[in-house]
Amino acid sequence: MNQLATTVLRNSIVGMAAHISMKLLSFAFSVLIIRNLGATDFGQYAAVLGFGSVFLFIADLGLSPYTVREVARLRDRPDGKERIQALFADVLTMRLILSVIAGILVVSAAILTGRPLLMIGAIAINSFTVLIYAVHGSSEAVLSGYERLDLVSGMQVVNQLAFVLIGGLALWLGFGYYGLIIATMIGVTLMTALVVRAVWRLGVRPGRVTWRRWLPLLRAAFPFGVIGLTLGISYRFDTVLLNIYEGDTTTGYYNAAYNLIFSLVTLSNVLNTALYPSLSRQSVTAPETLPLVYERVLRYLMVVALPIAVGGFIVAGPLVELLFGAAYAPSAPLFAILIWVLPLMFLSEFLGYVVVIAGREALVARSIIVSSSLNVVANLLFIPMFGVVAAATVTVATEAVLVLQYIWLTRDLLGRMQWSALLRSALAVVAMAALVYLTRHLPVLATIAVGGALYGGLLLAMRVVGPDEAAFVRSMLAARRAAAEGRS
DSSP states (O other), X not given: OHHHHHHHHHHHHHHHHHHHHHHHHHHHHHHHHHHHHHHHHHHHHHHHHHXXXXXXXXXXXXXXXXXXXXXXXXXXXXXHHHHHHHHHHHHHHHHHHHHHHHHHHHHHHHHHTTOOHHHHHHHHHHHHHHHHHHHHHHHHHHHHHTTOHHHHHHHHHHHHHHHHHHHHHHHHTTOHHHHHHHHHHHHHHHHHHHHHHHHHHTTOOOOOOOGGGHHHHHHHHXXXXXXXXXXXXXXXXXXXXXXXXXXXXHHHHHHHHHHHHHHHHXXXXXXXXXXXXXXXXXXXXXXXXXXXXXXXXXXXXXXXXXXXXXXXXXXXHHHHHHHXXXXXXXXXXXXXXXXXXXXXXXXXXXXXXXXXXXXOHHHHHHHHHHHHHHHHHHHHHHHHHHTHHHHHHHHHHHHHHHHHXXXXXXXXXXXXXXXXXXXXXXXXXXHHHHHHHHTTTSOHHHHHHHHHHHHHHHHHHTTSSSHHHHHHHHHHHHHHHHHHHHHO
């Protein structure tokens, strides 16, 4: 347990610090992009990224998450390094081939749907980034399997810094979103070089490519590939469809609100990413320790997500105006709907990892297929009739369907958990919501500060967080220090 705590602490704290720093910078820069481009150009930029995301799964087909899990399981075996290097070579080669196929398909889709020539050119340039990601994703999966997410996080910060600096210069020079796409490519290239260097320093090199292993490997990764396919479609299909039916400006309003939500989802993603390789290994060496970790993580995620959702709903209008300006007022009601997807996404990501760690990724794939199919069908039916409000509503509804499926799959585990602390935190959220509503006419930052102070105080007073959490963190810090002294 101490080894798990040490590794998770390193990955969580370093990862959290890096991701929060990166996301704060990314968030500030995205606000600048949205303000600088305006709703119409930003909508077209979002559509370019949306087209790429829908086809991105083809460039991976589940190989990256499968590699993370297999490397985590293989690394302690006597023949582990040799098998990891063979896996690395096959995954890298397959991903390069798949990336070329994905690039051809995404450009073809843009042409067939009648996108403007300017947008088709941007999609074509953006597809070259997918090829770079093939090298990056294969190498990062190996690094993550070795549980060095602290290095991964640091390199992502470098990528974001490069994007902000070069992208900011591009905006200043008037290159528009084409400059942002080039900035993304440069940042990803730099990050890829650092990741490859880190993998080589671990002593891992691509082994011999054996094409006979490719089909069994693709079969094993298939459930992860289905997850990537359906998630890519679910999260970006509405943007592509909105751009086709409603135009660039409406797409810009929608994605301005949507980007806020995804910035907040980072809080969940960094913890789950840190836990995944560690718990994959722990599920083999000490499975009896997992339920306690799961209970704590679930509680912490909801303690964070629920107040953000409730408070964001109440102050949606002034918050959007503060960030993006009065010109983006149509984004506010969309944000008020989309904010409810946040606690659902916190739950779905965490519970999905729980099922995958148990080796039941096929059930995760099935669940995502159901919810994503519902998402696609509902968007096709309702966006032409009801427009952007339908897109926001469908996003929340289909995420709820996914969460319900995961709850059913993990019902035995959830039934053994203690829920008293979570119920107390819900009471704190109710009190906070009342105060935020009463002070909603104050400047929005003052309202957020008052509500946050009350909520934090209630969590301490009702012992939702307290000595147990402090002891847990202290024990992990002590284990981390002992491990560091042992290496020195």
